[in-house]
Every structure is written in structure tokens, then in C-alpha cells.
Amino acid sequence: MTTTALDDGWVPADEPPDEPPDWYDAGWYEPAPPPVDDPVVTGTAPSRGTALQVLGQVWGYPQFRGDQQRVIDTVVAGGDAVVLMPTGGGKSLCYQVPALVRPGTGVVVSPLIALMADQVAALSALGVRAGFLNSTQGPGERASTERALLAGELDLLYLAPERLTVTSTLDLLDQASIAVFAIDEAHCVSQWGHDFRPDYLRLSVLHERWPDVPRLALTATATAATRAEIVDKLHLADATVFVADFDRPNICYRIVPKDDPRGALLHLIRTEHDAQAGIVYCLTRACVEDTAAWLVAKGVQALPYHAGMDARTRAANQAQFLREDARVMVATIAFGMGIDKPDVRFVAHLDLPKSVEGYYQETGRAGRDGLPSTAWLAYGLADVVQQRRLIESGDGDEVFKRQAGRHLDAMLALCETVDCRRVQLLRYFGQESGPCGNCDTCLVPPQGWDGTVAAQKLLSTVVRLDRRGQRYGVGHLLDIVRGKRPTRVAQLGHDQLSTFGLGADLSDREWRAVVRQMLAAGLLCVETSYSTVRLTDASGQVLRGERQVWLRREPPKAPRASRAAARTEPGPAHRAAAVDLGDAAGLFEKLRTWRAGVAREQGVPAYVVLHDATLREIAASRPNDLAALSQVSGVGATKLDRYGPGVLAVVAQG
Ligand code: ADP
Numbered sequence: 119m120t121t122t123a124l125d126d127g128w129v130p131a132d133e134p135p136d137e138p139p140d141w142y143d144a145g146w147y148e149p150a151p152p153p154v155d156d157p158v159v160t161g162t163a164p165s166r167g168t169a170l171q172v173l174g175q176v177w178g179y180p181q182f183r184g185d186q187q188r189v190i191d192t193v194v195a196g197g198d199a200v201v202l203m204p205t206g207g208g209k210s211l212c213y214q215v216p217a218l219v220r221p222g223t224g225v226v227v228s229p230l231i232a233l234m235a236d237q238v239a240a241l242s243a244l245g246v247r248a249g250f251l252n253s254t255q256g257p258g259e260r261a262s263t264e265r266a267l268l269a270g271e272l273d274l275l276y277l278a279p280e281r282l283t284v285t286s287t288l289d290l291l292d293q294a295s296i297a298v299f300a301i302d303e304a305h306c307v308s309q310w311g312h313d314f315r316p317d318y319l320r321l322s323v324l325h326e327r328w329p330d331v332p333r334l335a336l337t338a339t340a341t342a343a344t345r346a347e348i349v350d351k352l353h354l355a356d357a358t359v360f361v362a363d364f365d366r367p368n369i370c371y372r373i374v375p376k377d378d379p380r381g382a383l384l385h386l387i388r389t390e391h392d393a394q395a396g397i398v399y400c401l402t403r404a405c406v407e408d409t410a411a412w413l414v415a416k417g418v419q420a421l422p423y424h425a426g427m428d429a430r431t432r433a434a435n436q437a438q439f440l441r442e443d444a445r446v447m448v449a450t451i452a453f454g455m456g457i458d459k460p461d462v463r464f465v466a467h468l469d470l471p472k473s474v475e476g477y478y479q480e481t482g483r484a485g486r487d488g489l490p491s492t493a494w495l496a497y498g499l500a501d502v503v504q505q506r507r508l509i510e511s512g513d514g515d516e517v518f519k520r521q522a523g524r525h526l527d528a529m530l531a532l533c534e535t536v537d538c539r540r541v542q543l544l545r546y547f548g549q550e551s552g553p554c555g556n557c558d559t560c561l562v563p564p565q566g567w568d569g570t571v572a573a574q575k576l577l578s579t580v581v582r583l584d585r586r587g588q589r590y591g592v593g594h595l596l597d598i599v600r601g602k603r604p605t606r607v608a609q610l611g612h613d614q615l616s617t618f619g620l621g622a623d624l625s626d627r628e629w630r631a632v633v634r635q636m637l638a639a640g641l642l643c644v645e646t647s648y649s650t651v652r653l654t655d656a657s658g659q660v661l662r663g664e665r666q667v668w669l670r671r672e673p674p675k676a677p678r679a680s681r682a683a684a685r686t687e688p689g690p691a692h693r694a695a696a697v698d699l700g701d702a703a704g705l706f707e708k709l710r711t712w713r714a715g716v717a718r719e720q721g722v723p724a725y726v727v728l729h730d731a732t733l734r735e736i737a738a739s740r741p742n743d744l745a746a747l748s749q750v751s752g753v754g755a756t757k758l759d760r761y762g763p764g765v766l767a768v769v770a771q772g
């Protein structure tokens with residue numbers, strides 16, 4: 119494969135980027151669980167009170183958010199529900215609370231075997247009796263979970279879909295009392311999405327076998343098409359559908375031109391997210407490994423993650439990211455679904471995501487705790503070419519390719535917009551809003567300029583070459599338009615073209631932005647096999663002067679990353695964190711250190727002990743007894759018992 123067409127640092131993909139998501143090799147076709155031959159006592163997990171009481175006692179939260187209350191009321195009353203809520207919106211409580219309020223065990227279907235242990239640990243820390251059944255367990259552990267289920271000693275049970283649909287599991291559940299079925303990540307039922315799991319299609323069995331048990335399907339994927347597919351495939355026609363506000367106001371969206379993307383990423387980390395947790399998404403495995411190694415060499419605690427790594431290293435890296443502070447995970451999209459780490463402060467994309475939906479899911483992993491966070495994307499000409507080529511040369515049929523093309527067009531429109539990014543994002547999900555004040559286009563409005571003449575210069579060069587039966591890549595075209603005379607241009611006689619040198623008024627960088635925007639707008643097209651450029655129907659309109667080309671001016675180049683910069687110019691997220699806490703910042707850090715010790719001792723992620731948001735509130739309010747501590751949001755009865763004395767000791771010293 120050659121890269122002659124482009125010379126701005128594009129490296130061709132080393133493998134098809136459509137890597138199977140990581141649960142493909144997580145061993146989900148498991149043998150059926152062994153028969154339970156111990157005598158069983160059938161019981162029922164008792165109710166712990168009303169929904170609001172449970173929320174206060176168990177989670178220590180004073181009130182429900184958004185649609186939570188209405189969803190919970192529906193399910194507690196025995197109705198089915200479909201819940202579409204953005205990442206971080208609070209979906210888990212929608213099924214966890216009903217599982218505690220209704221008699222019996224809540225059964226949660228989740229594709230995320232690797233995360234079940236942490237989910238159960240987080241619930242145990244709240245005093246909730248939770249368990250899971252999956253292939254990572256030995257027969258003894260599995261049998262004891264099954265016994266607990268049958269004895270009515272479990273509030274929540276997590277299962278992978280492939281396990282749920284085997285006969286022995288269905289028989290097991292027949293003997294238990296079930297409060298609710300929750301189908302998490304319900305978009306996995308969609309054959310269009312990259313998270314498709316065939317076993318999800320078999321979940322309609324739940325309705326047939328247990329018609330009286332309420333079902334709840336949840337997802338952060340928001341388009342109407344996915345929603346319709348969930349309702350259809352899971353037989354949820356009678357369910358109440360809840361569509362939450364999809365805005366994530368604490369996330370600042372920024373899309374920058376791809377000049378020295380790694381350097382710009384490092385600058386972002388050093389100036390705004392120093393010693394904070396983040397995720398960096400790359401398209402290919404090679405890019406993941408190179409970028410992680412490069413960041414480590416620059417002193418950032420980065421870890422790689424992709425589906426090609428051996429399972430053990432991958433699991434170890436994921437655990438480290440979840441358990442320790444300030445780790446940066448460099449990953450393909452194989453990483454991230456179900457990651458509920460609340461304090462991920464930034465999500466960076468070094469390559470263009472394939473769709474707005476994917477972009478929103480990935481960026482949504484930042485700032486679940488509601489504190490200021492950054493979504494940063496570096497996007498360049500080569501991305502457009504590469505993505506168009508991947509679509510054209512992929513195996514999908516025409517319908518699939520057209521759909522993929524539309525997804526890409528929407529993503530490009532988001533990148534090139536001169537309007538508020540959030541307005542565009544939310545509109546994509548069918549939600550109207552006004553300028554947000556927390557995205558790059560709102561903060562530094564881009565200038566537009568009339569690029570019609572520039573576009574005509576480029577297009578007429580393409581026309582002239584076309585007449586000679588020749589097609590070239592962007593690099594060569596720009597040499598001609600800018601009047602450069604490298605050997606190839608002279609040899610081919612292209613310095614004799616009438617358009618030679620007509621565009622010397624713009625720099626190479628400016629020209630690349632012009633071409634990128636023309637490609638995004640369909641005014642030019644890239645030939646898939648050779649990366650050469652050709653005209654489209656719309657090109658003619660521009661050439662004939664029937665269509666104006668309004669372009670976005672490139673912002674100035676980002677400064678190079680430097681250590682000094684980190685001290686002199688704190689960015690928005692950094693500033694917000696520092697301002698909020700004021701005098702309490704020292705105590706907050708002491709509490710974090712205490713928490714790290716407790717988490718290590720108990721072998722759980724730090725946020726399972728107490729969230730950052732809770733520690734901040736403690737640092738600010740300095741409770742001096744257990745009663746005062748219990749008023750802090752996020753301190754429920756069990757955590758008060760377990761951690762109260764430790765926290766009070768730190769506060770007293772601080
Ligand atoms: P989702 O699964 O939708 O991505 P989670 O269920 O993980 O979101 O919730 C996101 C965060 O918000 C969690 O840290 C959770 O503890 C917190 N949260 C959810 N509901 C509430 C609430 N009613 N009050 C306070 N915090 C909440």
C-alpha cells in the first residue's frame with residue numbers, strides 16, 4: 119500500500135479497524151453450570167422500603183435525578199420500560215432500586231463479563247447482596263452463588279446473555295423468585311451496531327417464560343432506529359419508553375485540526391489534565407501501541423489496550439486503569455463499554471470516529487461524576503480519505519455502505535461546523551438546544567471565509583488533468599496549485615498547466631483545510647483504490663459559479679507541549695477543580711490518599727470506596743461526627759459504618 123497521495127503523517131491501517139470487541143475472546147460460550155444437588159430453601163430477598171428510602175439508606179443520595187423516579191415507579195408497579203439515557207445519566211439505579219424494593223432477586227443481563235466482579239464489589243460496598251455467574255468462576259463459587267439465589271439471599275444477580283439462555287440457567291431461575299429483569303447495553307440487540315451480540319436476540323425468552331416479571335431495557339445509544347430495534351427484538355411493544363435529556367453539560371467538546379496530533383495531545387494532558395485519568399482512542403492497534411509507548415516516554419502513565427493483546431495483559435491494564443488514579447488508557451474502540459469509572463477527566467480521539475453515535479458514546483465516558491471534563495478530537499484530511507476508503511473497500515453490501523457513508527457525513531459535518539458543537543450533537547439525537555458556551559466553537563467562534571475562488575482553482579486543476587486522462591492525489595494537486603516544482607511536477611509537465619501557481623496565496627496548511635472541507639462537503643471525492651481525487655456532481659456547480667463555498671478558517675496552530683506550560687497556563691478543567699475547592703484542596707488530597715490505601719487493602723477501585731464528588735463535599739463541609747458525615751451525598755448506611763471512622767480521623771487531622 120502506498121501513501122503517495124498524502125504526506126501529512128498518515129500511516130495506512132495495519133489491519134482492518136473493525137476489530138471484534140473484546141468480549142469475543144472472553145469465553146462466553148461456557149459449559150452449562152453444574153446441577154445443583156444441595157437441598158435448597160426457596161426464599162425471597164426482602165424489600166427494604168420505598169424507592170426514596172432505599173436511595174437514601176443504601177446510596178446516601180437525597181433525591182432521584184431526571185427520569186429515574188418515573189422509571190423506577192413504572193418497574194416497581196410491574197410495568198416494562200425502555201430507558202435511553204446518556205452515559206453517566208444514572209441508568210444503574212433504575213434497576214438496582216426496583217431490585218431492592220420488589221420482593222425477589224433482580225437479574226441483570228450484561229455483556230461485560232470482565233466488569234461483573236467490580237460491579238458486584240461496588241454493590242457489596244453499599245451493603246447490597248449481589249453476585250454473578252460467569253466463566254471466570256470456579257464450580258464452587260458458582261454453586262454457592264446459585265445456592266444464595268435459591269435461598270433468597272441475593273438482591274442482584276449479573277449474568278451474560280449466552281449463559282442466561284441455556285436451559286440449565288432457565289431452570290435455575292424457574293426455582294428462584296425474580297424481582298425484575300434488567301437488560302443492560304440493550305443496543306447489543308441491534309444488527310447495525312458494532313456491539314451486536316447474537317445472544318441478545320434470544321432474550322425474548324424472558325417475556326415468554328416469565329410474563330409477570332417486569333423487564334427493563336437500558337442503553338446510552340439514542341437514535342430512533344436503535345430504539346425501534348430494541349422494542350421490536352425484545353418484544354417490548356407495551357413498555358413505557360423513557361428518553362432522557364442527552365446533554366452532558368460538564369463535557370467541553372473540542373475538535374482541532376490534526377497538526378502534530380500527539381504533541382497536541384501531550385500539551386492537552388500537561389496543561390489541563392496533568393495527573394488525571396483519561397482515555398485516548400486510536401483506530402489501529404499499531405497506533406495504540408506506539409502512542410502508549412510515546413506517552414510513557416514523555417512521562418505520562420499510559421497503558422495500551424486492544425483486542426489483539428493477550429487476555430491477561432489486557433485485563434491487567436484495565437484493572438490498573440480502574441483501580442489507580444491518573445492512568446491514561448490508549449485504546450481501540452474495543453475498550454470502554456460498561457467502564458463506570460466516574461472520574462475520567464478527558465477522552466481524546468487521535469482518529470476520526472466512524473459515526474456521531476460512536477463519538478458520543480466514547481466521549482460520554484468522560485466526567486460521569488458531573489465534574490468538568492474534556493472531549494478532544496484531532497481531525498485531518500487523511501482521516502476523511504481513510505474513512506471513505508475503508509467504507510468503499512469494506513465487505514458490506516451497497517445498503518450497508520450507503521448507511522456507513524451517511525454516518526461518516528454526519529460526523530464530518532460535526533467536525534466542520536461553525537455553529538455550537540453541542541447543538542449539532544444533540545440535534546443528531548433529535549434534541550433541540552441553544553448555543554452551550556462550553557464547546558470550542560462557542561468559546562472561540564471560528565471565522566468563516568468565502569472559499570469559492572480557492573475551490574475553483576483546485577477543481578479546475580482536477581478538470582485539466584482529467585482531460586489528459588490523469589488523476590492524482592492531494593499532495594500532487596497542491597504542488598501544482600501552489601506553484602511548487604518538485605521533480606515530478608516538472609517531469610510531468612504540470613508546471614505548464616494554466617492553474618499552476620494560482621493558489622500561492624494560501625499556505626499548505628490552509629490548502630489542506632480547504633481540501634478537507636471540500637471532501638467533507640462532497641465537492642470532491644476520493645478514488646478508493648489509489649487515493650486519487652476526482653470530481654463530483656457538486657463540483658460542476660462550484661466551477662460554473664452556481665454554488666458558493668463557505669469555509670471555516672483554521673485556528674492557529676496549537677503550541678508545543680512543554681513542562682513549563684503546565685505551570686503557567688492551567689486550562690479550564692484544571693481551573694474549575696482548583697477554584698471550587700479553595701482552602702479545602704489540601705484536605706481533599708489527604709482524603710484521596712486515605713482512600714487509595716483503603717482501596718488497595720480491599721482490592722477494589724478507589725471509586726468503589728467513595729466517589730471524588732463525595733470526597734470533595736466532605737473536604738468542603740468538614741463533618742466532625744458520624745451524623746454530619748451521613749448528610750453528605752454518597753454516604754449511605756453501610757459506607758458510614760465501614761468508612762465513617764476513617765474519614766473522620768482524616769478530617770480531624772486535616
Ligand atoms: P450510567 O450507567 O447511566 O452511565 P451510572 O448509573 O453509572 O450511569 O451513574 C452515573 C453516576 O451518577 C454514578 O456515579 C452514580 O453513582 C451517580 N448517580 C446516579 N444517580 C444519582 C442520584 N440520584 N443522585 C446522585 N448521584 C447519582
Ligand code: ZN
Nearest residue numbers: 538554557560
Ligand atoms: Zn457550544
